[in-house]
Amino acid sequence: MKWKKKGLIFVTEGRHSWAQTHAMIPTPEFINNNCLRFYVTVCDKQGIGRIGYVDVSANPLCKVIQVAESPILDIGDPGTFDENGILVTSIVNLPDGTKYLYYVGFEIGTKIRYRLLTGLAISRDNGKSFARMQKTPILERSDQELYFRGGPFVIYENGSFRMWYVGGNKWLTINGKEMPVYTINYLESNDGITWDKYGKVCIDIVNENEHGFGRPYIIKHDGKYKMFYSIRVKYLGYRLGYAESTDGINWIRKDQDIGINVSESGWDSEAVCYSAVIKINDQYYMFYNGNEFGKTGFGWAELVEW
Template structure:
């Protein structure tokens, strides 16, 4: 693969109190023939995240048409699993018009830095607002996945809801700072609401330089095979890089990271890190939405797949 970086699409200008910085975890859907809606998570001045959206043109992905003025979902009540942030990770459009948003909820810890668990919110107005399915996570902590059941990416496939997510039960010191240890796991559900207490490990930490993966994005290709874009956190680099894998069934993956060929730039918003990539087809072209330095503090960007 060869990619042409096209630059930043959108980053908050600080005029909205809930969107002081960041446009993390870009998650696009085709809203209409002319409009692609990209769900993102922005941060307030305290670094607390809430989801919003950026509508862009199907003819020109760099052209912003509309930006949500209010968050799609606020943080949870004090003491709940998402009291300190909500990060949208995937959106599933249902046949009845509803949209299911799977998100990571942030809860600060005392003996550990934080916990991340998966919640679900539902929209009945075309993605203009979302309401919690419950005040408790749909991926609650378990003995096998104690601190992290997050980074969810869900698709409907063969009559099932299929979910790839991040899970772990450990921390490690990296350059003097406690950092989470987690791998990629997989689970299935008949209704998208109820999930098993433990997922199948899809991609585990085997390289001593790696200590975690970021939100996986899985899509089914025209030939029936699957591809996964994910982020890799390396000890030697101190920040995320992108990874790529393929599978014949969505459950057994072959890592092909070097074939992705998309890395940091010499300077600019993605000179130190690159992460949270999502491919999306617009007008016969394949684009990749992604974040750069500091988890997308300056916004989200796009690259175009070169075909010649």
């Protein structure tokens, strides 16, 4: 692939008390033919994330139209798995008009740094408001995925739900800091709410320079499932990866084909991560974060060649 970087779209820049920094994990959906909504996680001064949105035009492309004045989903109640921050990762539009918003709850630990577990919020008013399905995770910890069951990307296909997510139960010390170790796993569900305890590993750690992955994003193109994901690289931070599959379960990694990397300077000079790839007017675009997990906002790139 070859991508042409187009620059930044949005930086939070202290808009509100709940939105001081970051615009993490841009998660797009079409509001109509002329407008794209990006669900994003923004942070307050304490670094606690909440979910808002940024609306941009589809023609001309990526002109900011509207920004959320208040969170569409706030942090959880005291003592819940998402009391210390939430990260949006996937939006699913169902045939009856219901929207399922999948997110990650950030739970601070004492003997470990944190846990990441998956929650679900539902909208029945076309996205005007979202309410939690439940106060507990829909992906709860299990023996094989004790600390991490997060980063989900979900599609509704042929009457069932398919999820790709990050799961793991290990930590690794890098430069004196404990860092998470996890793989990208796969699950299916009849209702999008109830999921098995254990997923099938579909993207595994393959060399000593990797220790985990970020939110996968899957499209169907040219008769294949194509996955864009973030690779946590030791001593470097995030880089983007790419894989292909005929069934969405068994994947061939082709990271060398991703065709996009950090810039020499600027907002994405240290990292590229959390990409989403969509088709707009017969052209494919990538929306992604740069340095410091999206602290510098999110930007975009245009596909020049597959």
